[in-house]
Amino acid sequence: MMPRTALPLIAAALLAAPAYADEAKLARGKYLVTIAGCNDCHTPWKMGAQGPEPDMSRMLSGHPQDFALPPAPKPEGPWTVSAAVTNTAWAGPWGVSFTANLTPDRETGLGKWTQRNFTETIRTGRHMGRGRPILPPMPIPMYKHFTDADLEAIFTYLQSIPVVKNRVPEPLPPAK
Amino acid sequence: MRVLALLLRVLALLWLAGAAQATPPPPQHLDDTGLFEAGSSTAVRPENLAFAPQYELWSDGAAKRRWLYLPPGASIDASRPDAWEFPPGTKAWKEFSQGRRVETRLIERLPDGAWRFVAYVWNAEGTQAVLAPEAGIAALPVAGAPRGRYTIPSRSDCLACHEGAEVPLLGFSALQLARELERLAASGRLRNLPASLLASPPRIAAPSESARAALGYLHANCGHCHNHTGPLAATGLAFAQQAAAPQASAERTLHSLSSAGTSVDVVRRVRSSNPYVRMPPVGVSLIDAKNVALIESWIRHDLRLPLEPYP
Numbered sequence: 001m002m003p004r005t006a007l008p009l010i011a012a013a014l015l016a017a018p019a020y021a022d023e024a025k026l027a028r029g030k031y032l033v034t035i036a037g038c039n040d041c042h043t044p045w046k047m048g049a050q051g052p053e054p055d056m057s058r059m060l061s062g063h064p065q066d067f068a069l070p071p072a073p074k075p076e077g078p079w080t081v082s083a084a085v086t087n088t089a090w091a092g093p094w095g096v097s098f099t100a101n102l103t104p105d106r107e108t109g110l111g112k113w114t115q116r117n118f119t120e121t122i123r124t125g126r127h128m129g130r131g132r133p134i135l136p137p138m139p140i141p142m143y144k145h146f147t148d149a150d151l152e153a154i155f156t157y158l159q160s161i162p163v164v165k166n167r168v169p170e171p172l173p174p175a176k
Numbered sequence: 177m178r179v180l181a182l183l184l185r186v187l188a189l190l191w192l193a194g195a196a197q198a199t200p201p202p203p204q205h206l207d208d209t210g211l212f213e214a215g216s217s218t219a220v221r222p223e224n225l226a227f228a229p230q231y232e233l234w235s236d237g238a239a240k241r242r243w244l245y246l247p248p249g250a251s252i253d254a255s256r257p258d259a260w261e262f263p264p265g266t267k268a269w270k271e272f273s274q275g276r277r278v279e280t281r282l283i284e285r286l287p288d289g290a291w292r293f294v295a296y297v298w299n300a301e302g303t304q305a306v307l308a309p310e311a312g313i314a315a316l317p318v319a320g321a322p323r324g325r326y327t328i329p330s331r332s333d334c335l336a337c338h339e340g341a342e343v344p345l346l347g348f349s350a351l352q353l354a355r356e357l358e359r360l361a362a363s364g365r366l367r368n369l370p371a372s373l374l375a376s377p378p379r380i381a382a383p384s385e386s387a388r389a390a391l392g393y394l395h396a397n398c399g400h401c402h403n404h405t406g407p408l409a410a411t412g413l414a415f416a417q418q419a420a421a422p423q424a425s426a427e428r429t430l431h432s433l434s435s436a437g438t439s440v441d442v443v444r445r446v447r448s449s450n451p452y453v454r455m456p457p458v459g460v461s462l463i464d465a466k467n468v469a470l471i472e473s474w475i476r477h478d479l480r481l482p483l484e485p486y487p
Contacts, residue, residue: 113410114410117410124336125332126336127457130407130457132451171452171453173451
């Protein structure tokens with residue numbers, strides 16, 4: 001016979017279970033985003049006292065919209081890839097790519113995206129799984145091996161981070 | 177020991193049953209897919225029905241021919257006018273020519289209900305078409321193609337467009353074949369089509385023929401991904417027209433275009449030469465000048481929506 005006092009505790013535990021699961025997923029997502037190096041390119045870098053460092057006040061907001069760049073160097077010789085000082089713009093044989101705003105802003109970030117859109121982007125290497133190709137240096141060939149659970153955790157975390165309104169420029173094709 | 181022997185026998189039977197049901201790989205040659213008469217690479221078998229959708233997908237100006245095959249005795253269930261149910265064994269071919277035959281794509285419904293997408297590449301002499309690699313061919317030399325290069329899509333490219341719609345076989349639908357519905361229903365290959373659509377074939381709701389053509393163009397070129405029920409529904413762009421709800425679907429498209437910046441963005445993308453911006457993102461390298469002008473004129477003069485960037 002179960003003591004009556006145990007019932008409320010069990011009920012409370014059952015009610016709290018989804019919250020714990022969400023927290024675990026968020027923590028897992030934060031961990032994956034951290035170790036997968038997302039901040040390396042999706043957070044603009046600045047010069048700090050100890051040298052270059054990610055500007056976490058603009059965490060994962062992509063290439064800053066107001067940071068205009070001159071034309072990229074030609075991808076010639078053995079040095080075929082170049083990066084802007086923020087680490088958010090990359091030029092190479094594919095043209096110029098600007099890292100995306102991963103914050104949940106509805107107009108300029110992932111705010112309108114669904115889990116399916118995110119998962120299919122990583123799996124297919126196409127924007128929202130259907131659009132333009134996702135360009136270097138995004139490591140799609142490696143990231144497409146993330147498990148569904150990993151991608152769910154990552155997307156859940158990205159939807160929880162502070163919103164930054166920042167309209168990233170569209171990629172440029174290779175110079176003719 | 178006896179138990180072990182019995183277990184092994186059961187496992188062997190299960191394996192054999194699975195092997196018997198396994199789908200064979202696609203044929204290496206188009207000749208073996210059932211499109212042509214035996215020994216011919218031009219004479220199409222009479223059971224393969226030639227068809228043409230009334231609103232076409234722009235494919236860099238390629239000339240296209242299409243055929244549909246249904247297994248003997250099988251038919252299409254048209255009870256949902258905008259999501260026809262095709263029987264397993266259905267095959268649809270689409271041939272692309274740029275001066276000469278270049279490619280024939282095949283969509284096939286497998287016994288388990290899944291859809292398979294493959295492409296066959298014609299030799300320069302036009303005598304044989306061979307299965308294309310799964311990764312596609314980025315730049316096949318074809319003299320008649322734009323800039324002398326033709327892209328064979330990868331399987332993943334096929335899915336990017338065809339999986340955005342509820343039924344992956346695009347172009348064979350009540351709206352696209354409105355003029356053929358009576359003939360199809362009479363042949364017995366199309367059943368359960370609502371009588372109202374037979375009495376009055378579906379038509380895009382529009383106040384003029386040019387507006388209807390513009391909506392039809394958006395339907396055929398954008399609607400398979402940008403519709404209100406598919407994976408991109410959250411983007412708020414709904415360009416698919418529906419046979420069952422012409423008024424509602426046309427209104428959804430007008431509403432999409434009316435939201436801030438959308439009309440500007442649509443025109444900017446369909447006329448862009450930047451491959452990372454251009455829409456549709458697959459299978460297009462040339463701007464469809466005639467139809468882009470149609471869309472621009474419709475947006476500017478009929479809808480009175482802006483075409484220039486917002487301040």
